[in-house]
Amino acid sequence: MPIRYVGFPFPVAGQPKSVHRQYIEGNDVVSGKPMMTAIIDALTKPLTEEEKYSGPPPEAAPEPRFLKPDTAENLQRLFKEKDWTDYNPVILPTEEKVKEMLAGTSRKPDEIIKYLTWPGGKRPFTVEKAAICAVMAGAKPEYFPLILAVATQVPFGNSTSSMANMIVVNGPIRKELGMNYGGNALGPHNEVNAVIGRVFTLMSKTAGNLHHGKTTFSSLGSNLQYNNLCFAENEEGLPEGWEPLHVQMGFKPSDSVVTVGIGWTYISSVGEVQKAYPAHFLMRDYMRSLTAMMGGTVLMDPTVAALLKHDQGFQTKHMLSEWLADNVEKTVASFWGNGVVSTFFGSMAIQGLEPYASYLKMSGEKLIKPMTAEGIKIVVVGGGIQTTWFVTDFMLGRGVLVDEWR
Amino acid sequence: MVGLSLALTMPGCSPARPASIPKEEPGPQAKRAEVAHPEVPRITAQELKQLMDKKGEYILVDTRYSSSYDKGHIKGAVNIYYDTQGDPFPRKMMLRALPKDKLIILYCD
Numbered sequence: 001m002p003i004r005y006v007g008f009p010f011p012v013a014g015q016p017k018s019v020h021r022q023y024i025e026g027n028d029v030v031s032g033k034p035m036m037t038a039i040i041d042a043l044t045k046p047l048t049e050e051e052k053y054s055g056p057p058p059e060a061a062p063e064p065r066f067l068k069p070d071t072a073e074n075l076q077r078l079f080k081e082k083d084w085t086d087y088n089p090v091i092l093p094t095e096e097k098v099k100e101m102l103a104g105t106s107r108k109p110d111e112i113i114k115y116l117t118w119p120g121g122k123r124p125f126t127v128e129k130a131a132i133c134a135v136m137a138g139a140k141p142e143y144f145p146l147i148l149a150v151a152t153q154v155p156f157g158n159s160t161s162s163m164a165n166m167i168v169v170n171g172p173i174r175k176e177l178g179m180n181y182g183g184n185a186l187g188p189h190n191e192v193n194a195v196i197g198r199v200f201t202l203m204s205k206t207a208g209n210l211h212h213g214k215t216t217f218s219s220l221g222s223n224l225q226y227n228n229l230c231f232a233e234n235e236e237g238l239p240e241g242w243e244p245l246h247v248q249m250g251f252k253p254s255d256s257v258v259t260v261g262i263g264w265t266y267i268s269s270v271g272e273v274q275k276a277y278p279a280h281f282l283m284r285d286y287m288r289s290l291t292a293m294m295g296g297t298v299l300m301d302p303t304v305a306a307l308l309k310h311d312q313g314f315q316t317k318h319m320l321s322e323w324l325a326d327n328v329e330k331t332v333a334s335f336w337g338n339g340v341v342s343t344f345f346g347s348m349a350i351q352g353l354e355p356y357a358s359y360l361k362m363s364g365e366k367l368i369k370p371m372t373a374e375g376i377k378i379v380v381v382g383g384g385i386q387t388t389w390f391v392t393d394f395m396l397g398r399g400v401l402v403d404e405w406r
Numbered sequence: 407m408v409g410l411s412l413a414l415t416m417p418g419c420s421p422a423r424p425a426s427i428p429k430e431e432p433g434p435q436a437k438r439a440e441v442a443h444p445e446v447p448r449i450t451a452q453e454l455k456q457l458m459d460k461k462g463e464y465i466l467v468d469t470r471y472s473s474s475y476d477k478g479h480i481k482g483a484v485n486i487y488y489d490t491q492g493d494p495f496p497r498k499m500m501l502r503a504l505p506k507d508k509l510i511i512l513y514c515d
Contacts (some may be wrong), residue, residue: 117491159495262498293502344499351484353503355463374506395502 004042004051006030010160010217013339019329043113049398066095079136083211086201086226090136101131105405113151116208119215125154125207129193130199133206137199143192146173146258147199148405152230153260155208156200156225158216161340164224166261166297166394167231168379170246173256173402174232181232183383186299188227197230200260208239216372229266229394234380237302239309242317249399256402261297263394265290273387274314278312279304283391284335287328290393291338293345295375300389301382317378325373333364446512452498454480454511464509480513 007029012020028038067075075092079085091097102109109128116123130151134144150167157163174181180190188194210216235244235253246257267286273279283298290296298320300308314320336359338344349356359368377396382388449457457464468479469488479485486500506511 158493176468225514293499294506340499344496345503348484348486348503350480353484356503372506 006035006038006042008035011219013160013343015310018034024146032131068335084202084206085136086198086205090202092140093132093135095178097135098128098131101134101141101144102128105148107148107405113148114154116155119209123207123209125151125203129207133202134199134293136202137195138191139195139199143177143195145405146177146196146256146402149400149402150196150200150260151203152400154200154373155204155210157222157262158210158218158226159340160217160219161264162218162222162262163262164222164228164394165200166229166263166392166396167200168245168259168261168396169196169230169232169257169402170235170244170259170399171251171256171402172254174235176256181231181234181381182237183385184231185231185234185381185383192308193230194227197227200228200230201225219396231381234302234382237305237382237384238380239302239305242305242309242378243382245396246399248317248377249332251356251399251401252391257399258402259396259399261396263291263296263392263393266299266392266394269389271388273307279308279387279389280312280314280320283389284324284327287324288330288393290391291341292328292330292335292370293341293393293395295321295371295377295395296391296393297377297379298324298389298391299379299381301387302380302384303382303387304389305380318373320378321376322373324376325371326369328371329367329369331364332359332366332368333360335359335370337369424491437485450513457511458482462509464511467504467510467512469512474515483513488512 008023009026009029011024024035026035027033028035031038033041049307067078070078072092076089079090079092080087084090105127107127109126110133111127112124113127113130114125116125131144131147134147139147146169153165156165169179173179177192178190179192179196184190185193189365204210210217212221233245238244241364243255245259246255247253249257249259251257267289269279269282269286273282280302287296308314308320314323345356346360349360353358355368362368454466466480466483468475468483468485470479470485471487471489472485475483475485475487486497488497
């Protein structure tokens, strides 16, 4: 049955009662009626014929596979008007180009990678649709297995809080495709890093149906969504005993794996490591400012990893994660001061989930250690040019085996 | 929910259907296909009771709608509604709060 709903203006979260009262005394943004009238009508008016429907939600209307032929200029304009792009020119996905892209995998074009149910409908996200986005982003067919693995994680972060994603690639696929995991790996200096990150955005907007003002309402938005922090780990630059990210997850070193994380923020070390104040001390200090939803991801140049191992004694990545978890402290007030944490962790704290239930009983000035060693991931990337690093609040998910999509 | 997670075996664990739709009897293939996330190991209610009696280390998650949870739930369970049609953001954020070093047991209707 179609749902009746009323809408309040944005923002709601964090607003004083006086603003909430104005919303209640104002008009419903959906119907334009006075809010209380709209609520009462929605609850009491008899159902229309359409509203009496009680079956399962209808499948989303099928999209036409082909657009009418037109000039390249008109088609570029159309793609922008439809919000199918990131507003940079795309490679137009002709039938021929999509067929070439599909040759990069043994999977069938109509194979369903996943169903996308938010926002609205039950939309099959097929291998062919991923191929269309891959062509648009400028990918080559040999990139396609990696793109399909990334496609399993579509769509990108979507929240009024302006989330973003991180894409980390491990294993032989890095060298096969010529990804950059050295100097400037996170910058706009490598075709593969650029294109893979871009495809994730295009897949999220098109197949993911995320369009500003209709289905996504990020308040500031995130510039990171142009490339989704796509890079490869510098596995060759790892100190002995420091395992690649995918090996830590249980994959074999010879597996090609992509891991997608979700978060908001990264803080740069800015300058090089100072002997008098080791890197992990400053990482700890900066991580205190992060959202602290159990952990985050630390990205560091191989030179920093070497210093942390040889000078500071962190024989493994996990030892560093443990030290950071044990030393990153925040006040209880600061922890609950973040709206996303208080909304989602707070509800479960009230239901008794520890340690959050205990945090609710503490005074605001009490210091807590809200991160866990398991939640803090360490990834080495960079060219050995400078002892710099980033701490981020990106929480990495489960790795996806690229090899299954060849 | 990386790592250890179990689903509590309960009959008819699927989204609630409106009363007006007659429930068709599915064939064997359809019955197998209806099991959500077959890769997740199952335990029985009796096995959970034994775990609870031994005061094992676990987190119990009620994946039903909040009104169902509010009406009654297994003692100690937290509510993370598994809404297959809704915005995944709330669920993703709440899942982040779960400890990664404990057994996570999910249950539904």
